[in-house]
Amino acid sequence: MVRPQTAVAxxxxxxxxxxxxxxxxxxxxxxxYFARREAAKVLRSVLQGDTRRRALGSIKTLVYxxxxxxxxxxxxLVCQTLKHLAIIKDVLEAANxxxxxxxxxxxLVYIIIYDILFGKEISLAGDAEKFLTxxxxxxxxxxxxxxxxxxxxxIEDLVALYQTPDVSKPRYVRVxxxxxxxxxxxxxxxKQFTVQKDDMVPNLLILPPGCDLHAHSLVTNGSVxxxxxxxSMVAAALSPEPGWKVLDACSAPGNKTxxxxxxxxxxxxxxACELNKERVKRLEExxxxxxxxxxxxxxxxFLKLDPKDPAYSEVRAILLDPSCSGSGTAxxxxxxxxxxxAAGHGADFNGSERLNKLAAxxxxxxxxxxxxxxxxxxxxxxxxxEQIENEDVxxxxxxxxxxxxxxxxxxxxxxxxxxxxxxxxxxxxxxxxVVEDKEGFFIALFxxxxxxxxxxxxxxxxxxxxxxxxSKKNYVAPILFNRMFTMMSHCRxxxxxxxxxNHSSASDSLFHVTL
Ligand SMILES: C[S@@+](CC[C@H](N)C(=O)[O-])C[C@H]1O[C@@H](n2cnc3c(N)ncnc32)[C@H](O)[C@@H]1O
Numbered sequence: 001m002v003r004p005q006t007a008v009a010x011x012x013x014x015x016x017x018x019x020x021x022x023x024x025x026x027x028x029x030x031x032x033y034f035a036r037r038e039a040a041k042v043l044r045s046v047l048q049g050d051t052r053r054r055a056l057g058s059i060k061t062l063v064y065x066x067x068x069x070x071x072x073x074x075x076x077l078v079c080q081t082l083k084h085l086a087i088i089k090d091v092l093e094a095a096n097x098x099x100x101x102x103x104x105x106x107x108l109v110y111i112i113i114y115d116i117l118f119g120k121e122i123s124l125a126g127d128a129e130k131f132l133t134x135x136x137x138x139x140x141x142x143x144x145x146x147x148x149x150x151x152x153x154x155i156e157d158l159v160a161l162y163q164t165p166d167v168s169k170p171r172y173v174r175v176x177x178x179x180x181x182x183x184x185x186x187x188x189x190x191k192q193f194t195v196q197k198d199d200m201v202p203n204l205l206i207l208p209p210g211c212d213l214h215a216h217s218l219v220t221n222g223s224v225x226x227x228x229x230x231x232s233m234v235a236a237a238l239s240p241e242p243g244w245k246v247l248d249a250c251s252a253p254g255n256k257t258x259x260x261x262x263x264x265x266x267x268x269x270x271x272a273c274e275l276n277k278e279r280v281k282r283l284e285e286x287x288x289x290x291x292x293x294x295x296x297x298x299x300x301x302f303l304k305l306d307p308k309d310p311a312y313s314e315v316r317a318i319l320l321d322p323s324c325s326g327s328g329t330a331x332x333x334x335x336x337x338x339x340x341x342a343a344g345h346g347a348d349f350n351g352s353e354r355l356n357k358l359a360a361x362x363x364x365x366x367x368x369x370x371x372x373x374x375x376x377x378x379x380x381x382x383x384x385x386e387q388i389e390n391e392d393v394x395x396x397x398x399x400x401x402x403x404x405x406x407x408x409x410x411x412x413x414x415x416x417x418x419x420x421x422x423x424x425x426x427x428x429x430x431x432x433x434v435v436e437d438k439e440g441f442f443i444a445l446f447x448x449x450x451x452x453x454x455x456x457x458x459x460x461x462x463x464x465x466x467x468x469x470x471s472k473k474n475y476v477a478p479i480l481f482n483r484m485f486t487m488m489s490h491c492r493x494x495x496x497x498x499x500x501x502n503h504s505s506a507s508d509s510l511f512h513v514t515l
Pocket of ligand 1: 249250251252253254255256257273274275276279300301302303321322323324
């Protein structure tokens with residue numbers, strides 16, 4: 001514990017040294033005091049979101065909010081407190097020390113008790129710290145009784161009873177080619193880490209698990225983005241060409257938006273649509289950091305954009321990454337630390353009512369994306385492992401998509417994990433596995449080409465938005481159309497096959513169209 005130095009007669013240099021030591025210690029105390037309060041605030045949001053099964057943001061998102069000053073200490077405190085939360089709650093109950101005042105500030109109490117029992121010896125700075133430190137004996141003896149009751153010899157054994165899954169996975173870094181080329185990024189990062197280039201996703205680097213890069217200058221100046229492999233596959237699967245007009249339908253916090261900008265080499269235009277005003281701020285921050293100058297932010301509802309409006313009628317590619325259950329990245333977001341997970345209520349979070357609502361929105365959004373008149377490519381992605389949000393959404397929209405002249409293309413043909421075999425064509429879909437690949441993502445790519453090897457495709461009547469039933473009634477037309485298209489496009493098919501060396505553009509190597 002930090003204690004003030006007793007004043008004893010000393011020479012001037014010793015006194016000066018002590019004075020500066022006291023100042024250093026008090027500034028460390030001050031920063032610990034604030035870190036505990038920042039951590040308590042984050043913990044409150046996390047726990048409230050968990051109780052309502054409606055998270056405001058992941059732990060990481062909340063901690064990396066610009067308002068949190070001491071991010072590293074706050075993140076560590078929140079994660080460690082969550083990891084020990086069940087024990088802390090049992091100890092608190094047994095010690096029975098809280099009055100109504102402190103019961104209203106439970107998150108701060110949890111954080112301080114974590115520090116008292118498992119963390120650093122804390123100073124008396126702060127009312128809550130003072131209150132709990134004075135009751136330290138009661139707290140420690142409650143822990144001792146808990147150890148006996150749970151037949152645990154050591155604290156670590158007790159913690160092991162609340163074991164958490166292994167979430168170690170490589171740290172992926174996407175190089176922002178608007179600011180830096182890949183080889184320079186590799187050279188720079190190799191000064192500190194082992195770095196490999198990913199063999200499938202361009203501009204993606206693999207670093208060892210656990211590398212903390214949040215404060216690295218390449219991250220803070222936007223030269224690289226901390227983006228997972230599956231997430232980096234989405235914009236790459238869409239592969240918009242430089243100069244195109246592209247719409248990112250549900251865009252915040254903007255990782256995929258700025259990836260699109262890099263793929264388009266800053267040429268053309270990206271409209272980044274986002275409904276949530278608060279999240280628009282994060283989106284704007286990501287765009288600023290990326291240095292992209294061709295992104296227009298639109299705070300609005302994607303479903304309400306009129307595809308015939310001249311502002312959107314020339315959009316050629318749409319990235320649709322709508323709100324989803326997030327079940328594929330729960331470990332990433334540290335959801336396994338949350339009480340609902342520990343209590344085995346994880347399934348509630350993705351209860352059927354919530355999933356049905358999400359799937360209904362996802363279908364509407366995909367239907368809307370497919371209705372833009374000039375759109376040639378639509379990528380649909382989720383970070384969910386649920387069939388209802390993935391294959392089922394694609395399957396239900398496939399007749400309409402085909403009637404508009406779209407085909408399901410195969411993004412990253414070399415990737416081995418494809419869609420669940422629930423309909424013909426699901427082998428074109430891409431999945432990543434939550435255990436094997438450490439996060440569960442889903443990608444579907446719809447491609448429409450009006451010109452195939454110089455031949456104009458036969459025009460078919462376009463169905464108006466919302467006429468899904470009509471499209472099913474006229475289903476014979478798309479089938480006929482597809483046969484004609486297949487006959488005409490076999491050359492194209494060969495030219496974009498993954499085995500062909502002679503790709504017409506870099507983007508072709510990332511997906512091929514199968515009819
Ligand atoms: C999964 S997140 C997108 C993540 C983003 N693509 C990225 O990679 O950074 C989905 C976003 O869609 C937004 N959203 C939900 N409904 C929307 C709507 N109707 N129109 C526009 N945005 C919407 C949510 O607020 C959320 O920010």
